[in-house]
Amino acid sequence: MAPTVLVVDDALFMRMMIKDILTKDGLVVVGEAENGLEAVEKYAELKPDLVTMDIVMPEMDGIEAVRKIIKANPDAKILMCSAMGQQPLVVEALEAGAKDFIVKPFQPAKVIEAARKALRDEG
Amino acid sequence: MEREGIERKGFFDREMQMVAFRVGKEDFAVDVMKVESVIPMADITRMPRAPEFVEGIINLRGQIIPLVDLAKRLGIEPGPRTESTRIVVVESGGVKVGLIVESPEVVKVSMEDLEASPGLVASDVESAFIKGIVKLSERLLIALDVDRILTDEEKDGIDRIEKG
Amino acid sequence: MILGQVRDMDVSQYKELFVTESQEYLATLNEQLLELENDPDNLELVTEIFRAAHTLKGMSATMGYDQLTGLAHEMENVLDQLRSGERKATPEIMDMLFSCLDTLGAMVEDIARDEPGSIDASQLVSALRTLRKPVPAVAPEADTAAHTPGGKRGTEEASEASLTAKEGTAAQRGEGELELDDELKRKYGAIPGVRILSLRVELDDACVLKSVRVFMIFKKLAQLGEVIASRPPMKDLEEEKFGYSFEVMIATRELPANIRKTLLSISEVKEANVEIVQEATAKEKEAKAPEKATEKAPISVAKKMQSVRVNISRLDKLMNRVGELVINRTRVSEIASGLETPELRAALDQTARLIEELQDEVMKTRMVPVEQIFNRFPRMVRDLAREQGKEIDFVVEGKEIELDRTILDEISDSLMHMLRNAVDHGIKTPEERKKRGKPPRGTVRLAAYRDRNYVAIEVEDDGEGINCDDVFTQAVKEGLISEQEVGQLSKSDLLRIISMPGFSTSAEVSGVSGRGVGMDVVRNKTEKLGGYVILESEPLKGTKITLRLPLALAIVQALMVEVAGEVYAVPMGTVRETSVVVPEDIRTVQNQEVIFLREETIPLLRLDQLLGCGHVLNGTQSFPVVINEVGPKLVALGVHSLIGQQEIVIGTLDEFLKGIEGFAGATILGTGRVALILDVPSLVSGMKKVGGRRR
Numbered sequence: 001m002a003p004t005v006l007v008v009d010d011a012l013f014m015r016m017m018i019k020d021i022l023t024k025d026g027l028v029v030v031g032e033a034e035n036g037l038e039a040v041e042k043y044a045e046l047k048p049d050l051v052t053m054d055i056v057m058p059e060m061d062g063i064e065a066v067r068k069i070i071k072a073n074p075d076a077k078i079l080m081c082s083a084m085g086q087q088p089l090v091v092e093a094l095e096a097g098a099k100d101f102i103v104k105p106f107q108p109a110k111v112i113e114a115a116r117k118a119l120r121d122e123g
Numbered sequence: 124m125e126r127e128g129i130e131r132k133g134f135f136d137r138e139m140q141m142v143a144f145r146v147g148k149e150d151f152a153v154d155v156m157k158v159e160s161v162i163p164m165a166d167i168t169r170m171p172r173a174p175e176f177v178e179g180i181i182n183l184r185g186q187i188i189p190l191v192d193l194a195k196r197l198g199i200e201p202g203p204r205t206e207s208t209r210i211v212v213v214e215s216g217g218v219k220v221g222l223i224v225e226s227p228e229v230v231k232v233s234m235e236d237l238e239a240s241p242g243l244v245a246s247d248v249e250s251a252f253i254k255g256i257v258k259l260s261e262r263l264l265i266a267l268d269v270d271r272i273l274t275d276e277e278k279d280g281i282d283r284i285e286k287g
Numbered sequence: 288m289i290l291g292q293v294r295d296m297d298v299s300q301y302k303e304l305f306v307t308e309s310q311e312y313l314a315t316l317n318e319q320l321l322e323l324e325n326d327p328d329n330l331e332l333v334t335e336i337f338r339a340a341h342t343l344k345g346m347s348a349t350m351g352y353d354q355l356t357g358l359a360h361e362m363e364n365v366l367d368q369l370r371s372g373e374r375k376a377t378p379e380i381m382d383m384l385f386s387c388l389d390t391l392g393a394m395v396e397d398i399a400r401d402e403p404g405s406i407d408a409s410q411l412v413s414a415l416r417t418l419r420k421p422v423p424a425v426a427p428e429a430d431t432a433a434h435t436p437g438g439k440r441g442t443e444e445a446s447e448a449s450l451t452a453k454e455g456t457a458a459q460r461g462e463g464e465l466e467l468d469d470e471l472k473r474k475y476g477a478i479p480g481v482r483i484l485s486l487r488v489e490l491d492d493a494c495v496l497k498s499v500r501v502f503m504i505f506k507k508l509a510q511l512g513e514v515i516a517s518r519p520p521m522k523d524l525e526e527e528k529f530g531y532s533f534e535v536m537i538a539t540r541e542l543p544a545n546i547r548k549t550l551l552s553i554s555e556v557k558e559a560n561v562e563i564v565q566e567a568t569a570k571e572k573e574a575k576a577p578e579k580a581t582e583k584a585p586i587s588v589a590k591k592m593q594s595v596r597v598n599i600s601r602l603d604k605l606m607n608r609v610g611e612l613v614i615n616r617t618r619v620s621e622i623a624s625g626l627e628t629p630e631l632r633a634a635l636d637q638t639a640r641l642i643e644e645l646q647d648e649v650m651k652t653r654m655v656p657v658e659q660i661f662n663r664f665p666r667m668v669r670d671l672a673r674e675q676g677k678e679i680d681f682v683v684e685g686k687e688i689e690l691d692r693t694i695l696d697e698i699s700d701s702l703m704h705m706l707r708n709a710v711d712h713g714i715k716t717p718e719e720r721k722k723r724g725k726p727p728r729g730t731v732r733l734a735a736y737r738d739r740n741y742v743a744i745e746v747e748d749d750g751e752g753i754n755c756d757d758v759f760t761q762a763v764k765e766g767l768i769s770e771q772e773v774g775q776l777s778k779s780d781l782l783r784i785i786s787m788p789g790f791s792t793s794a795e796v797s798g799v800s801g802r803g804v805g806m807d808v809v810r811n812k813t814e815k816l817g818g819y820v821i822l823e824s825e826p827l828k829g830t831k832i833t834l835r836l837p838l839a840l841a842i843v844q845a846l847m848v849e850v851a852g853e854v855y856a857v858p859m860g861t862v863r864e865t866s867v868v869v870p871e872d873i874r875t876v877q878n879q880e881v882i883f884l885r886e887e888t889i890p891l892l893r894l895d896q897l898l899g900c901g902h903v904l905n906g907t908q909s910f911p912v913v914i915n916e917v918g919p920k921l922v923a924l925g926v927h928s929l930i931g932q933q934e935i936v937i938g939t940l941d942e943f944l945k946g947i948e949g950f951a952g953a954t955i956l957g958t959g960r961v962a963l964i965l966d967v968p969s970l971v972s973g974m975k976k977v978g979g980r981r982r
Contacts, residue, residue: 012304012596013349017301017349056342087499105348110493168853168960169900170963172899173947180940180944182961185815185817185818185819185955187939187953187955189944206772217942218943
């Protein structure tokens with residue numbers, strides 16, 4: 001079965017873009033969330049194979065969401081979506097348990113690479 | 124309903140308001156309660172295939188209503204259109220319709236002045252449209268039965284004109 | 288910032304979405320900035336604003352709109368200073384933020400029109416830059432790092448924690464291999480099973496956050512062994528002072544191949560070469576912990592989809608089809624009335640009901656909250672008031688009330704006119720208001736509410752009010768009405784006079800000038816939509832203008848034609864094409880005029896004759912025809928001229944006129960005049976009867 005993805009970003013535009021990129025690579029986007037809080041809820045509900053997580057979001061930011069998701073699901077595979085200049089935040093997210101990161105503006109090849117690698121990564 | 128309230132009041136007071144106007148050489152009046160508004164002559168769109176007395180259709184505050192040339196409808200000699208030609212918007216049998224008239228004004232009429240004897244009127248107006256006669260100082264006004272201006276028969280009439 | 292980089296993706300397909308969403312963000316920003324102006328110490332609000340600006344920046348960067356990205360970035364910087372408390376939201380700063388917003392908006396507009404880059408924001412950008420305090424020199428790409436609350440210097444701290452290499456022991460920077468001193472070799476060599484490997488890691492040259500990538504690599508390596516040295520040294524790696532490759536020395540029990548595999552499993556690691564510096568002394572090797580069997584829960588495919596975004600043009604098309612269906616229904620009912628089969632009647636009644644429900648549902652999908660346009664106005668009122676030195680409380684009520692999207696679009700300008708009038712002419716300056724015994728601050732209220740089948744939108748001010756007599760005098764002066772007429776006028780005629788085209792556009796003649804600006808447009812637009820305007824005004828107390836609008840519209844595409852001076856609408860549903868006919872092309876076959884068009888013989892019906900306007904179409908001149916498809920047959924309708932295609936709102940003819948065959952309804956044109964909508968099938972069938980009789 002094709003791997004499933006939860007796409008988290010407060011901008012619909014960004015969600016659409018990630019969704020299109022991942023869908024073209026054969027992944028199935030099973031859910032979208034607009035903020036960290038929603039992401040945590042949707043994760044629990046959908047148990048996706050992969051999550052793409054924006055960092056700066058209303059309600060609950062992406063890092064906090066990673067912490068919450070990882071706490072409940074240590075094996076969760078989360079890719080952070082970072083903007084330029086957010087190095088410390090990405091590091092924080094990786095420390096919190098995120099598997100990898102992709103940088104806006106997204107390049108499909110990079111997004112796919114990160115997604116594939118994260119999905120293959122068992123540790 | 125507001126209307127009922129006022130009508131009842133009119134009845135007890137034995138006084139009512141009417142909108143008086145002129146069509147051709149005759150003076151007419153309609154119950155003010157039947158009048159929705161009085162507006163200046165509007166931009167008229169011709170309505171093909173409609174009965175001859177339908178002048179056309181107009182835009183009444185977003186609503187499209189027919190405009191009736193009252194002279195033609197009543198079968199009397201029409202007068203010229205002037206600066207004081209107005210459209211009196213009335214409700215006739217549940218349908219809003221504009222009537223082309225001259226110099227409309229609101230008049231107070233005592234119930235005693237209203238005579239329900241159309242037979243006495245020496246007029247070319249078809250008696251079917253006449254509700255009564257109003258004596259107002261110097262003038263004799265023909266009280267019109269607004270509801271009969273567009274009757275069911277008339278609607279059938281449209282069909283007849285159309286299909287015949 | 289790395290901007291304008293080569294992208295291996297076509298982003299143009301996302302443009303529309305980008306524009307829509309950016310505009311939403313800008314609208315939110317506008318609202319929040321207005322709020323901030325009244326509550327400058329609200330840090331939470333600043334954070335929200337910052338977030339919106341940040342998202343906008345990310346989106347623009349993704350699309351490659353560098354100008355937009357740059358400006359959003361500068362705006363973000365200023366907002367960050369507000370957030371950190373370095374600066375206060377002074378009026379000066381607010382003005383600057385507002386002009387950022389306007390410029391960003393204009394840029395988005397440009398993008399929407401496919402003309403990006405026409406706006407010069409350099410002045411604004413440099414003004415924003417001067418606002419920024421000189422920050423200690425940092426790597427340009429890391430300059431936004433200061434934004435991150437609690438994340439300051441996060442890279443360094445975090446990386447150091449996971450890095451055991453001591454800089455002093457790291458190899459020299461010169462050429463050659465990364466070398467290890469003997470002491471370390473001995474130290475690790477003494478541990479059984481541990482080998483020392485030298486790794487050369489090459490990153491993808493498109494890698495942008497190199498320091499974070501390095502952090503990930505070191506974190507992974509730390510799980511496999513101990514990093515003992517790197518070249519360049521750790522500090523340089525963190526500061527991204529390296530090309531795309533670096534070397535690491537690691538003491539580990541893992542096999543070189545495993546290390547390589549692990550490194551290559553990290554994104555953006557292009558190559559990893561592993562060399563053994565010192566082999567393990569003993570063969571004993573710790574078995575790697577069994578890999579965790581990550582169980583995947585069965586996936587439930589997308590459920591609970593609560594909303595779908597649909598392109599507006601699709602909704603419009605849907606609406607059009609429904610409009611045509613409604614028009615056709617009339618036709619079918621007419622045919623049925625001639626047949627009078629009870630079963631048919633019942634089935635048709637049912638169909639009619641379904642169509643009505645369908646129309647209703649489609650109309651509902653087009654409903655949007657008035658908020659979408661109301662949100663533009665606080666800013667406008669603020670700017671106008673500031674410009675004119677007036678103090679105004681702008682109150683907005685009923686934002687959540689829904690209206691058809693088209694209605695909303697159409698009245699947007701009207702509301703702008705009304706509000707503008709209220710601010711320009713209704714509300715006076717604080718001094719003047721005080722003279723009149725009023726509070727110095729004026730109030731302008733914009734409110735929407737449901738009123739049975741209408742939505743009412745009111746614009747009310749507590750300003751000067753309108754003096755009827757002044758208006759009437761003015762109208763006489765402008766030659767719009769005669770002296771005699773004035774005597775017959777009452778307060779209820781105020782709207783009519785004020786909305787006369789031309790009234791009071793000749794400004795500053797008297798105190799009433801300006802009050803009517805645009806009121807003719809307001810009235811026309813509103814009435815075209817099937818609504819109406821109510822004007823209430825009390826001198827010195829204020830003015831209230833109410834638009835009463837229908838909740839929804841029945842809309843159809845139509846070709847507007849002119850016949851004997853009247854405009855008619857031909858619904859596009861039956862229109863195949865238009866053409867021009869010269870008299871020589873017309874033949875008469877069996878008493879019926881026909882034209883020949885590309886081998887087809889098409890009956891010609893002259894609309895002027897058909898509609899009883901007499902034979903106005905001249906026998907010697909060419910004239911346009913509209914070719915209609917009625918069922919399997921074609922018919923050419925001869926007209927005097929073609930006006931063009933447009934969307935029209937279907938208005939119903941009342942009971943009295945419904946019986947007349949050939950018309951599907953009527954519509955109100957932009958001029959306020961009524962135009963009939965032709966029902967081509969019934970027009971045509973009516974004609975055939977006549978034709979038959981002729982024979």
